[in-house]
Amino acid sequence: MFPQLPSESLTVPPSFTTTIxxxxxxxxxxxxxxxxxxxxxxxxxxxxxxxxxxxxxxLFPSGDGTWQRTVLSGSLASVPTHYLRGCHSAVLIGVSTAQVDDPSLNCRLEGMQATEGHGLWPNRGR
Known part of the structure; x- marks a missing residue:
């Protein structure tokens, strides 16, 4: 449906494990x-x-009446996000995020258990 980001593992910088x-x-x-x-x-x-x-x-309009995916951070900022995903059992997102970004909601940190989060729990259809 939407282009997927690369699914390779993210490497944890040493400063992350000692300070963050x-x-x-x-x-x-x-x-x-x-x-x-x-x-x-x-x-x-x-x-x-x-x-x-x-x-x-x-969310930025793409010009054709739809919304386009917006990247807000780089790979270094993704490390804490993936760490938090690995520490929790579930990730909840809004329906607009699901429709526009189609995120994988997994943990891709080296050394942490990979988790998948493709459940749907809609409160109303769009």
């Missing part, structure tokens, strides 16, 4: 398979989003 991971690890799910720290009956959730320098989360 220790700083975000306390805010990520523990080794327990389900449940938040404060209430084990609730799922553990982490909110992330990508934005452009001007703060927009971006």
């Amino acid at each position: 991971i220790p700083s975000i690890r306390p805010y990520l799910p523990s080794s327990t398979p389900f449940g938040s720290v404060k209430d084990p009956t609730l799922p553990y959730t982490t909110l992330t989003y990508a934005s452009a320098v001007d703060g927009s989360t971006s």
